[in-house]
Amino acid sequence: MSGKKSSLTVADVARAAKVSKATAARVLGGYGIASETARKAVLEAAETLGYQPNDLARSMSTGRSGLVGVIVGDIENAFFSQAVRGISDTLRAADLNLIISNSSERLSEEIEMVSVLLRQRVAGLIVAPTDARHLDHLKAALAAGTPVVTLDRHVPELEADAICGDDRESVGRVLRRLHKAGHRQIAYVTAMETTDGKLGKLEDIGISAVRERIAGFLTHTREAGVEKPSEMVFTGAIGADETAKIVSRILGSSPAITAILASDSIVGSQIFRELSDRGLKLPQDMSLVSWFDADWTRVTSPRISVVHQPTYQFGQKAAERLIARLKGDDTPPERFVIKTPFLERGTIGSVRTK
Amino acid sequence: MSGKKSSLTVADVARAAKVSKATAARVLGGYGIASETARKAVLEAAETLGYQPNDLARSMSTGRSGLVGVIVGDIENAFFSQAVRGISDTLRAADLNLIISNSSERLSEEIEMVSVLLRQRVAGLIVAPTDARHLDHLKAALAAGTPVVTLDRHVPELEADAICGDDRESVGRVLRRLHKAGHRQIAYVTAMETTDGKLGKLEDIGISAVRERIAGFLTHTREAGVEKPSEMVFTGAIGADETAKIVSRILGSSPAITAILASDSIVGSQIFRELSDRGLKLPQDMSLVSWFDADWTRVTSPRISVVHQPTYQFGQKAAERLIARLKGDDTPPERFVIKTPFLERGTIGSVRTK
DNA sequence: TTGTAAGCGTTATCAT
C-alpha cells in the first residue's frame, strides 16, 4: 500500500557501490575529491537505488539551511503576492527556498512567526515589519546571526537592509499634479487605525511607508495653504463600511474636497465603488489617485491614476540583498529606495480656481 | 558586530539547570515526565539563557518535519494566493508551516520543486498538478510516504485526496442561463495552449479543471444545437496580444457570437479591456461571464457576472485533508468537490431569438 | 523521576 517511511541513506549507496560512507558522501554531496571510478560507481548505485539526499541532515551538519523565511502582512494582497513572486524567482536562482508566513499586520503574529522561522534555522529573513517600535524579535534574529532584510518598510534602528518605495516623494508628485489642476482640498485616506480616529503623532506610526507618506502629505498640504492639514487625513478605512463612512464625511466637507488619495489598492477600490454607488462621475465630480497599480485600476472607466509600486522588484531586490548577506557581504546596512512613478490615467479632473 | 553563529543547545540549558541532558530535553520538548522542581529549573535556565530549540535537529530525530510543501501555478494570481492564504491559516492552527513554490504551470519546474521539497523532508505536499499525464514525481512522493493533496485539480490515477470546484456543473449553470436569455452562439476562451490552435482530444488536456469545463461546454453546446461546438472553444489566450486576436475572431464570426465565457480572471480582464477598447457596450453588444470572483470584476460598469470559485476554501479544505492524513487517516483517497456558484451581475444581456 | 547512551543522515577531520 503506502510506501515505507525510511528512505535510503549515503550508507546504503556506499554499500551498494562498495566504497566507504565518506567517499559516497563526497561524490553525492559534490565536495572533496573522488576518483573517476569511485564517482561512477556511487552515482550509478544512487541512480538504481533511487537515492534522495536528506537536506535536513545536511543542514544539521553544515549549520546552514537552504530556507529563507518571508513574513508579509497578507499574502492575499496583490501588493505582497507580487513581491513574494519576485522573492521566489530570485531565491530559486540561488538554490534557496522560501517559507512563507502571514503576520496579518499584527505584531504578536509577526513575533510568533519570527520565532518559528528561527527555530527552523532559516538562513535569512525577509520581513515587512508591522511596527517599527517593537524590534526585539528582529534584533534577536540578527543577534543569532540570521540576516534580515525589510520589505517595503525601513527601520533605521535595525541593522538590516531595507527595500522601500520613495514614499514621501511620490506624495509630492501626486500633490503637485493635483495642485496644478486646481485642486486645493485633497483628502488622504488610509487603512491605518488610530485610537480616536484622529491622526496622532507621526512618530507613533509604526509602518514607515505609511508614516512617510502621511508626513509628506502634511508638509505639502500645509505649504499649499491648508490650515489644518491633519484634518485632511482620514484613518481607519479597514473595511467597506468604514470606508463608506469616510467617503460620506469627505463628500460632506466644506470647503469641498475635490480629490482623494487612497493609500493602497484595497482602500482605493472601496472608495471607487462607494463613489460609483453614489452616482458620482470620475473625474468630474471627484478626482481619485490610488497607490499600487492593481488589476482593477485598469478596467474601470475611466481608468484610475495610480502611484505604481513595482513590488515584484521590491521582492527581487530584497532577495538579492539577502543573498549577498548570506554570501558574506558585511558592508553596513543600506536603504534601497525604488522609484514609484505616478501613472496618470483618467481620474484627475481640473478644478476652476476662484 | 554580528552575532555568533552557534546557538544554545539543550546541553547548555541542562548544565545551567544542573540536570541531565535528557531531563532538560524532556521539559523543553514537552514530552516524557519530569518533576516539578526539575521543570522549573530547566524552564528558568532556558529563559535566562535565551534558549531557542532547533527544529531541524528535532525533525532529524523524530523523522517528521513541521513543514508542508505547496506548489501552485502562480502565486501572483489571486486564484492561488487566496488558496495559499487558506492553506496557511489552516496549517498554522495545526502548528505546521508552509514552503511555497511556483511551478509557473510548467511540468519540469513542478518536478524539480517536488524533488526539492522531498529533500527537505516535508511532512506533506499540496500541489496543483500541471499535467495529469505525468505523475511519476507525485507517485514517488506518495511512495516515500509523503501524503499528497491536489488543489483545484483531480488526478484519478493518483492515490491522493483532491479538492476541486464543480467545474462541469458550473459550465452548465452558466450556459443554461445564457440560453434562457436567448444566446445561441457562445464562445469559451481559455489560456490553455494547443499545438495548432485547434482543440484536440479532451484526454490530452492535462489539467482536470480545464478539461472538465471544456467537456461540459462541448456537451451543452452540442445539445443546444450548435453543429461544431469545438469551433466555439478558443485556446491560447496567454497574453494581451493573443487575446486581442481571439476577440477579433469572435467579433468577426458568423453567425454572430453573442456571449463569451472566460476560463479565468486573467483572460476575463483581457477580454473585457479589449471589448471596451473597441467601444463595445456590455451587455448590449456582448455578454461576458468570467470564472473567479476577482477584484476587478466588481469595479467595472456594469459589474461582471462570474462563476465564484472560493479558493480560500479550496486551500482550507486541502490543508484539512493533509492534516488528517498526517494524523494517520488512511481511508481511500477522496475527491472533494466545492460548489462554485454563479454570481449574476450585469454582463448578461438578452438576445431576441429569431 | 532521572540519567546514560545510542541513534537520525549528513558533513568534516584526520589518518592512512
Next chain:
DNA sequence: ATGATAACGCTTACAA
C-alpha cells in the same frame, strides 16, 4: 584518493 570516526542537536529506549 579513501576510510574510520567524530560531530551537529535533538529524541528515545533502556537502566538506574
